[in-house]
Amino acid sequence: MTDTKPDNALRALPSVDKLLGRAEAAFLIDGHGRRAVVDTLRATLETLRRDVLAGDAGDLSDEKVIALAADRLEAEARSSLTPVFNLTGTVIHTNLGRAPMPAAALAAIERTAQSAANVEYDLDRGKRGDRDDHLENLICRLTGAEAATTVNNNAAAVLLVLNTLAQRKEVPVSRGELIEIGGSFRIPDIMKRAGCKLVEVGTTNRTHLKDFAGAVSARTALLMKVHTSNYAVEGFTKAVPEEDMAALAREHGLPFIVDLGSGTLVDFRTYGLPYEPTPQDTLKQGADLVTFSGDKLLGGPQAGIIAGRADLVAKIKKNPMKRALRNDKMIIAALDAVLRLYLDPDRLCQRLPVLRLLTRPVDDIRDSAERLAPALQHHLGDAFTVAIEDCQSQIGSGSLPVERLPSAALALTPTAKRGSGAALKGLAVAFRQLPRPVIGRIHGGAFILDLRCLEDEAAFLEQLQSCFDPKGPRP
Ligand SMILES: *Cc1c(COP(=O)(O)O)cnc(C)c1O
Secondary structure (H helix, E strand, C coil), X not given: CCCXXXXXXXXXCCCHHHHHCCHHHHHHHHHHCHHHHHHHHHHHHHHHXXXXXXXXXXXXXXXXXXXXHHXXXXXXXXXXXXXXXXXXXXXXXXXXXXXXXXXXXXXXXXXXXXXXXXXXXXCCCCEECCCCHHHHHHHHHHHCCCEEEEECCHHHHHHHHHHHHHCCCEEEEEHHHCCEEECCEEHHHHHHXXXXXXXXXXXXXXXXXXXXXXXXXXXXXXEEEECCCXXXXXXXXXXXXXXXXXXXXXXXXXXXXXXXXXXXXXXXXXXXXXXXXXXXXHHHCCCCEEEEECXXXXXXXXXXXEEECHHHHHHHHHCCHHHHCCCCHHHHHHHHHHHHHCCCHHHHHHHCHHHHHHCCCHHHHHHHHHHHHHHHHHHHCXXXXXXXXXXXXXXXXXXXCCCCEEEEEEEEEECCCCCHHHHHHHXXXXXXXXXXXXXXXXXXXXXXXXXXXXXXXXXXXXXXXXXXXXXXXXX
């Protein structure tokens, strides 16, 4: 029994030393280390002291205090970064870490990360080497470029290209391509940070070659085209084809650069997907440099790839900013492994998760829905009905913004009309609080789980079985 008078209750609180003498504490120290256990016991006692002073004293036994401390230690031991099930219907989801990595890349990361590696060491000559050497040949082989380099991400690639080739000079860009990718990547802002002056050309929906021709002056550094990756301008539109831009650039002795954004290395049409411009096509159309992401359609780690003319790449490599934007050995290893998968296009679909998910047949997804629906209904009880619905997945991350992929979803609808909004929100919270959080979306009065990206059905089911309780918070 706890004394309800604060002074007496405070005296009833055990000391840290006394708690440390208990067997449970030894067990905790084994798991978390002495320092963490001592700190957490102290913090737990402090919280209880405050509760007591607020007249809120509960059970102050040694067992209770240690149990509270154990909960805290457990919670603090969990990283806030954790795998989730992406059932949003957006395959390459920037907020959910974009491309899942292929097994070959994971193995390469492990191999390279756990020991010293010749990142910048030339084994033939026994001298300092260049970290770009590990990827350059492969990128050139796959894209047809003369030279290539890689940086931290595509935003960095664009920044570095502009800063190297256009500092204190002008860059004309079509008004239809002044994109914002999300976060703070906006072409006009990047231009400013790169130290160059954006010259807006044409109109939002229509830009002609003559608009570009009229914008070129002695102050022009290069011509630039930006792939409008996350939206489409439809209707009365015109953009200048790459070939025409390239010809105009050549006429004035200027480089023509294209920011592709996504950058797949294969013709998506051969996999039954809508066409997305590739670096190799764009270089063939006359671009002097292309930039693209490593973790969008390419399906690899976060990286930015710059490929094209050797003299321009050489200049870019000499920019001191390159050092601040470079990739570490794990990224180089992973990117190398992913690029190698492209050397065997026949098996790319099975080996590269992004492509496997994008090309997953709708029948296969529907079968998965049929298997999961009854189990989910069982765990949810009467409060929600589970139905299988056709839906449309998005490719995501600004790739092919208007294209949709037919898919199948589980739609969870509250049985009671009254309070259904709150019930849906509560359900979404409960799914997010699972050990491996499930991220879906609320749409049209239902909680929708698009199953396209659910490859591990067993893991999904198992956690429902072991701990799903939509009525309460984390079990
Ligand atoms: C996504 C994108 C970027 C930014 O690439 P990150 O790899 O996310 O830095 C730049 N330009 C275009 C056109 C894009 O689609």
